[in-house]
Amino acid sequence: MRIIKQPSNNNNHHFAFPLEADGIIYVRQSSLAQQQNNIHSFEMQTEQFVQYFRAKGCTGNITIIADDEAMSGTLEIYERPGMSRMVSLIEREGGVRLGWIGAVHVNRLTRDPWLITPGSLMKICHEHNVWVATLRMDFNFKDDYCQRVFMLEAQESARHLEWMKIVLGGGKKAASARGYYDSRPVAPGYIVDRTDLKRKKYMVYPPHAEVTLWLARRFVELDFSIHYLCQEIDAMPYLYPAFEDWVDKKTISRFELKPIEDGPYAGCYKPTRSGIESILTNPANIGWWIPIEGEIVESNHPGILPEDIFWLIFKKISTHDLRGNRVKPERVTRYGKVDGLLKKRLENEKGWPFYAMYSAGVPCYKAMQYRGLQYAHGLVVPVEDIDPVFQERLFFHLRNWTGCDDWEEQISLKEQAEINRRQQIQKLINQARSDREETLDILTDRTIPKTAQMKVDLANKCKGLEERIAKFERDFEITPGQELADEKIQYRIYTLLPDLLEKWERLHFEEQLLFVNSLVHRVVVNHPAPSYLSMEIHWKRADWGVDITYNIRRDFTHTTNWSEEDDLLLAELYPTTTTLECF
Template sequence: MSQPKAFKLRQVEDRRNNYTGVLPEIDKTRTTAVLVRQSKSGADTTMAESRETQLGLQEYSKLLYGNAEPQVELYDEGAGVSGQKRIDQRAELDRLYRDMHKGIIGTIVLAREDRIFRNKHMDQVGVFTKLAEEKRIKVIVPPISSAASDERTKVYDFTSYRDLVAFQDKMREAYGYIAGHVAYMLQCKQNKADKGGYDGRLLPPGLAVKGQKQNQVIVIYEPWAQEMRKLALRAQALDWNIGKLNREVDRMAYLFPEIPDEDREKYLIKTCIHRIPGVGYKPRSDQTLRDLFTNEMLIGWWQPDDDKPDVIVDNHPAVLDYALFAEGYARLKGYTLEGELIDNYRGKTRIQETRETPPDLLFHGKLILTPPSPDETTFISSYEQIYEQKSTLNYLGYRKRNNQMTKRRWCCIPGNAFDTIVIERLLALENADITMSDKVKTTLDQVYNQQSEDFVSIPQQIQGIKTQLTENAKKRMKTSVDDPMYEMLEEEKHDLMQRQKSLESKKEKLGMVDSPEEIEQLHSLLGNFESVWPTFDLDQRQRAFSLLINRIEIEVVSPHWIRLSIDWLDAVCPRLDVAYVWKASPSRGEKFSEEEKEIIRQHYPRTNYMEILELLPGRTWQSIQGQTALMGIKREVVADPGVCVGICYRDMVPKMDGEYLFRDYETTIEYIKKAISNTAKSAAPLYALWVLPETMDGLEGIVERYLGGKDCLSQAS
């Protein structure tokens, strides 16, 4: 007979207390932090017990205080947060790190050590443990289940070398899960791909997956396959000119039809093509069609590994005819499917040049271009223009509709002239306020001290990476290049340098002050600009304005006018500084449309020139005359547009709402005349009219002039 067993009766508890035995000692004068994290997106519902277990550590943390008033703070990262991310990339961990630095935290409680990091090169771990040791912060990992009742509570006191090493071992073990289990799963996935099985990759339009798991097969999805065949034939008709094809597709409402619900249940369609809800699917990148026509899956080929040339032929049904695909592949790639070079390569006709040095522009990467509408995006790049063997740098603005692939040039602004306008404005503001340099220094000192708390992890991470790079260099010097370890050290160096670059970029984007020395350098510049500025290199000049300006933005108002808005550091200028900048060379217009030509036919012979300008608001009288010469249409009555010969109606009434840019027609024309007289296409391509004076004292005069019916612009430069 088996040993008798007596049942012990108890009531259901929301969460049992598995923390038996003596509780560890903590600093009860400081807060205990509970960090919660789940790696997988949606794990807070699919693995709810894991989350509940971690949240339950708050009750355990309260027990640690005994009879004292508990101080427990939850740092909940939620689900879908990778432990491989840096401290500053995880908002709640970054908040915890800042509180550690402030001395608020005395203890950190975790369900497992890997909740805090899965860090390959230990750079994040080192930064964390160094601060924990300095602030005497303990990490506690208690048993979390009745099944773990025989496990002891782990307490890491980083002032103890043994505890530090034990924690570091756990961190290596945490990343080992990525390098071990996850790597194993990826290898299994690769094994499936090697046999021609579907491995979860994106599919080109016309292909879909049917079946479950190991029984999945790639099949034709005919509604999209039909469109893909039409598209390929159209590309062939255009001689594989992808630029022209992109523009044609841009004019379409959609390229591939919406997928019915019954098809979604039957097939798995993984695609990179953007979905327009209720309409269909359409690419958003100008590279997409080129990639599709060189995707060998469209002819039934399967490449198990992108890094290897091996392909499985006839792995699945083909969407495109082999001859058609092979022709397009060769024209777009410059070589055949067999790797033979061809002469009639239809590759990219415009090759982007990569600069070895950054362009000599103060606001490269900083200048913002206002989108003309909510459904468009804009961006600015640098553009080098060479004319008569003379090189000039420009800020080149582009615009792109959100559901379109192609972007188009929108504005071109002479770079040096634009930078000079901002520099001269700074000097004017400084001349109007002799205390500016001291106020800037005081403000930046305060910013530096505040950033030391708000973004403490970033400089410490950078310093930690520099230390590791030094150690890496020492190891490489002692290791032969033929040793397999050398390649691993090279990989570690590359990864660390990428992290360092990313952190430096983030620091720059946040406008973080490097050091008190940098503040002193800027103070000396503002106190003696004329002599100090020439000694600055490009990086120092860009850095100076990065600290002095919070945001600099331009808005295209009309072909000739742009609106410049500068949000200076408050110590420089406490209000938004706005100028209207006249460009001697207007934005390049499109060809005259058929609708515009019809307006010319009807109105050019006898209609008043101002009415014609209003009917063709983006055209100057000069450009209209050029078009009439091509069309053979002559003016029957005399027109004397005067200054209006070189401007368009939008230059006077930008919003086409009857409101002139500067209050009325006469005032607007006067400012345009002034701008024209102060500009020349090469010598002085820009002229700025500042809306407000340099000092607040001058605002009273502006109000009086405005009430008196006079102009309200402060000055021009």
């Protein structure tokens, strides 16, 4: 146990808690389950905590910030909206109106194992004369003793979390980090070697490995066409045969694919399109192991695929890199090449997306959805049947648009929040770099005696800080959210009115598409009758609501036309009855 003795000459008693100043109570529970079930914990952190400060003698206004409910204390300051708002208030009003922030324990504020978050928070509070108050102690960071105790409690909070992770699954993660099997689904082509129960690893299962190798080679032969590959597999009774009797039941139960349940091929396996893509892009096929946490382990087990073939396929179709970051595959062309204003927003009543493409030489929207290994095809609608109707409603709203009185102010506030986020990240980068340099100096200073374990600990700390710095730098480069981007484009549209309406046809299609996507959430097309469509336009602007347009006549259709009786009935009911009631 580590004990920090309060010095006899401590001056903390000379600092009076700012009872008359305003304060902030910061509330956080770590998961959604805790938020829903630990009602008493929430009450203790809010109403009862307010009473605690009132009983203490606090007379100022008390603000409760509970934006970070169900969020982990290991997240960075800028990743928690409540914490970000609190830091902004400290920087803006600390020492003037705001005098203290309260949390039931230091672990509500942070569980950062590298102490970057508590160090940064302590520095901000120190610079702006803001106290941190917990049930155990009031921290005034002008006092050295308070600084040391706060950092110690922050460190112990992080250690306790790590200890709980070890108790609840740390052994599995530790084994996974060394390349041993960790109970996740078993990749096709492998089974688990359980000869040594403490060191379980993948081993090649030839009956399935041969299939995986054929799958990769055939995909290349088909010029990387996942569509044609799925067609071939769909014509087969199964892809992977049932496991042989000697394979252990645990491996079979953890196999990645679901078996065919009935018929002569029960027990065999036939993956869906997404399953095939997952198999082809799984780095386990070249002997690489991606642990639950930690770095990739190369040459961990025997590979099935030649590396050149694997990486060729991976770059063509993988939607994520090996660290889980989303990427665009080389071969993907999204939404089609036909110019349709709604090519990224149109869907049918089932939620199937429409793709812009040619059908019989006509620019069309075509609803398609993958079902297993094949596309299911839906409604085909000419672009000229949809876009003019949509454009009419768009222009109606643009002509009657009054904008917002405080639009510039709202955008300015959101832009300032983004600036604050980047500033917070930059401060964390600076703090982490400083900590790394200090740790590295201690590690390399030969005048400071160090045991072998101390050297290992210092080296691990440097490594951890370098990883955090890399994460901060990646997050620093992240662009603002789509909502803010849409609002900026909407403001740009508003400033161009009314000239925009007159010059719309002269705009490049890409710019028209940019404007439409900033205003439209989705457009749903229904097909209530052979030659008629209905359309629901869900606008992103709440004041525009939802437009519902019935009875869009289709000029291009391969279906049967209505009879004369149908047309007469429609003419009679049209003025007072909706399409849904008619049909």
